[in-house]
Amino acid sequence: NAGVTQTPKFRVLKTGQSMTLLCAQDMNHEYMYWYRQDPGMGLRLIHYSVGEGTTAKGEVPDGYNVSRLKKQNFLLGLESAAPSQTSVYFCASSRGGLMNTEAFFGQGTRLTVV
C-alpha cells in the first residue's frame, strides 16, 4: 500500500528559483493538506483542499500556491524561493474533514533554499 507519496524527497534551491512539490494519494481521500515543519517546531498548515478543483489557505500560505486538478494529486508550488522557506514539507490526506477521521502523512520533502 503506497498511501501518501511525496516527490521529491530532497531538494536544494537557489534563492529566486521555483519548484513544485508533488503529493499523491491512492486512498481516494477527499481532503488533502500541505504542512511545513521547521526545526524544533510543530507542523503548520500551509494550504489544504477539500476536494478536486478546490483549494484554500491555511495558517502560513504566503509564498506558496497549490493546485488540485486531480483528486489523487495535490501540488505545492514555490514561485520564488526564499531562505525562510527552508523546511521539511509534509503532505497529508484524510477521508473527510470531520473531526472523527485520521490523517495519513507522507514521508516529507526536505527543502533547502540557499
Place this chain on the structure above:
Amino acid sequence: DAKTTQPNSMESNEEEPVHLPCNHSTISGTDYIHWYRQLPSQGPEYVIHGLTSNVNNRMASLAIAEDRKSSTLILHRATLRDAAVYYCILRDEGWGGGTSYGKLTFGQGTILTVHP
C-alpha cells in the same frame, strides 16, 4: 482554539508501560482528542483518538478524564521503535471558504526516549 499542554520529554525502559499525559482544560464539547507520533525523519503517524470514552487499539490505549480536561496515552509495553515525538491534538473544526475541515494543530509534543 483549545490548547494542549504536554511534558517536553519522558523516558521509559523497554517492555515497560508508558503513560503520556496531556492537559486540555479549555476543550469544547465537540473536540476530539487525537494522538499522533512522529518517528525520527518520518511524517506523523496516527495513533488513536477519542471523544469521551476510553479507547483501545492495536497500538495504544487512550484514557480520557471524566471532565475531559486531560487525557493519557498508554503504551502497554514500550519498544525501542516507540521512541518518537508524541503529539496530543484537539482536532477542531476549521472553516475556510465556507467549507469545514478537520484542523490538526500540532504543538511541541513530548519526546519519548526508550532505553534498552
